[in-house]
Amino acid sequence: xxxMGAFLAAVGAGLAIGxxxxxxxxxxxxxxxxxxxxxxxxxEKFGMSFVFQALPQTQAIYGLVTAIFILMGTGLLGGxxxxxxxxxxxxxxxxxxxxxFAGLSAIGQGIAASGGIGxxxxxxxxxxxxxxxxxxxxTQAIYGLVxxxxxxGFSGILTKDYGVFLENDLTAVGFVGxxxGLAIGxAGLSAIGQGIAxxxxxxxxxxxxxxxGKGMVFSVxxxTQAIYGLVxxxxxxxxxxxxxxxxxxxxxxxxxxxGAGLAIGxAGISAIGQGITCSGAIGAVSRNPDVMGxxxxxxxxxxxxxxxxLVxxxxxxxxxxxx
Numbered sequence: 001x002x003x004m005g006a007f008l009a010a011v012g013a014g015l016a017i018g019x020x021x022x023x024x025x026x027x028x029x030x031x032x033x034x035x036x037x038x039x040x041x042x043x044e045k046f047g048m049s050f051v052f053q054a055l056p057q058t059q060a061i062y063g064l065v066t067a068i069f070i071l072m073g074t075g076l077l078g079g080x081x082x083x084x085x086x087x088x089x090x091x092x093x094x095x096x097x098x099x100x101f102a103g104l105s106a107i108g109q110g111i112a113a114s115g116g117i118g119x120x121x122x123x124x125x126x127x128x129x130x131x132x133x134x135x136x137x138x139t140q141a142i143y144g145l146v147x148x149x150x151x152x153g154f155s156g157i158l159t160k161d162y163g164v165f166l167e168n169d170l171t172a173v174g175f176v177g178x179x180x181g182l183a184i185g186x187a188g189l190s191a192i193g194q195g196i197a198x199x200x201x202x203x204x205x206x207x208x209x210x211x212x213g214k215g216m217v218f219s220v221x222x223x224t225q226a227i228y229g230l231v232x233x234x235x236x237x238x239x240x241x242x243x244x245x246x247x248x249x250x251x252x253x254x255x256x257x258x259g260a261g262l263a264i265g266x267a268g269i270s271a272i273g274q275g276i277t278c279s280g281a282i283g284a285v286s287r288n289p290d291v292m293g294x295x296x297x298x299x300x301x302x303x304x305x306x307x308x309x310l311v312x313x314x315x316x317x318x319x320x321x322x323x
Contacts, residue, residue: 002076008089009074013067015096016148020063020103020141027056027110034114038121045121052113052120055134059103059141066099066148073157085165090174091155095148097181098233101265102144102188102226108137108195108275115199119206126206133198133205136219137191140226147184147233151177154242164245173247175254176240180233182261183313187229187268193222193275200279204286211286218278218285221299225268225306232264232313239322249322256320260313267309274302 035049070092071077074084116130149158155177156162164170201215236242236257240249281295317323 003084003086005084005086005089006074006076008086009070009084009092010076012089012092012094012096013070013076015093015100016066016070017060017063017100019096019100020106021060023104023106024057024060027059027106027108027113028053030107030110031056031113031117034117038117042121045117048120048124048127049117051127052117052130052134055113055131055138056106056109058138059106059109062141062145063099063103066095066145066152069152070095070157073152073160075160085162085170087165087170087172087174088155088157088162090171091151091177092157094174094177094179094181095151095157097178097185098144098147098151099141099185100144101181101185102141105137105140105188105191108140108191108193108198109134111192111195112137112198112202115202119202123206126202129205129212130202133202133215133219136198136223137195139223140188140191140194143226143230144184144188147180147230150237150242151180154237154245168247170247172249172251172254173240173242175251176236176242176249176257179254179257179261180236182258182265183232183236184226184229184265186262186265187226190222190225190268190271193225193271193273193278194219196272196275197222197278197282200282204282208286211282214285214289214292215282218282218295218299221278221296221303222271222275224303225271225274228306228310229264229268232260232310235314235317236260236322239317253320253322257317257322260316263309263316264306264313267306270302270305274299277302 120127204211
């Protein structure tokens with residue numbers, strides 16, 4: 001018989017691969033559609049197109065690796081799952097949320113890679129720059145993977161050593177793990193906005209190579225929302241004693257900080273609006289370089305709302321006594 005802890009661990013593994021696989025499938029599909037159109041006209045571009053289509057696949061790989069770590073570390077593969085504490089199961093759910101939702105960044109990567117295929121098909125020298133733009137939206141998935149690895153390390157999932165969780169009621173720590181997963185996972189959808197901006201950067205650079213640097217500047221702006229999510233996740237780990245394994249949090253505090261994770265995570269989706277603005281600004285700067293400053297001002301307007309959420313997340317942590 002498995003307990004609630006093992007059940008939650010299974011849910012965490014399912015979230016990790018399920019949501020990230022959905023993101024990769026959509027991203028690869030977007031890229032594949034562009035690749036099909038190019039190959040129909042230029043069959044010799046198959047190899048180049050396949051390279052771009054491979055980029056959004058990595059998010060699902062991160063999800064698969066995380067799911068396997070959870071299953072192995074909690075004994076769902078190999079036995080011993082009946083001894084998993086609820087707290088460890090909750091941390092596994094946090095890991096699944098972090099990698100799963102951040103895996104939706106593949107959609108943004110697919111948008112960028114689709115633009116890269118079109119540009120490289122017309123100008124082969126654009127392949128390298130197209131890959132550089134297309135790689136940017138993957139960083140959100142890497143942030144999610146890093147948070148998941150840290151959570152698995154602190155909870156003993158990686159080493160199968162969760163004795164401290166068996167000896168003490170650390171359900172509160174499990175809730176903090178969920179909060180961390182929500183913070184970085186949902187904020188990872190900022191990659192969709194970044195992908196839109198990157199596609200604009202690829203298009204502008206293809207027409208005017210000197211736009212590469214300016215395009216990169218605008219393309220990195222929508223990533224800041226994910227960085228806010230990462231910062232909140234790290235602060236939660238630090239203030240609750242995860243880094244030192246001297247856990248200093250009660251159940252009410254643990255449940256309350258889920259609000260902080262939701263605040264910064266959901267607000268991170270504002271990056272989609274910022275990406276749309278950045279894409280337009282790149283086009284404007286390509287036509288008139290003198291408007292770059294004004295374009296940046298327009299672009300940062302959408303980020304203000306994520307900053308509001310960051311402030312609220314910090315106030316929540318302070319209000320419940322973690323800071």
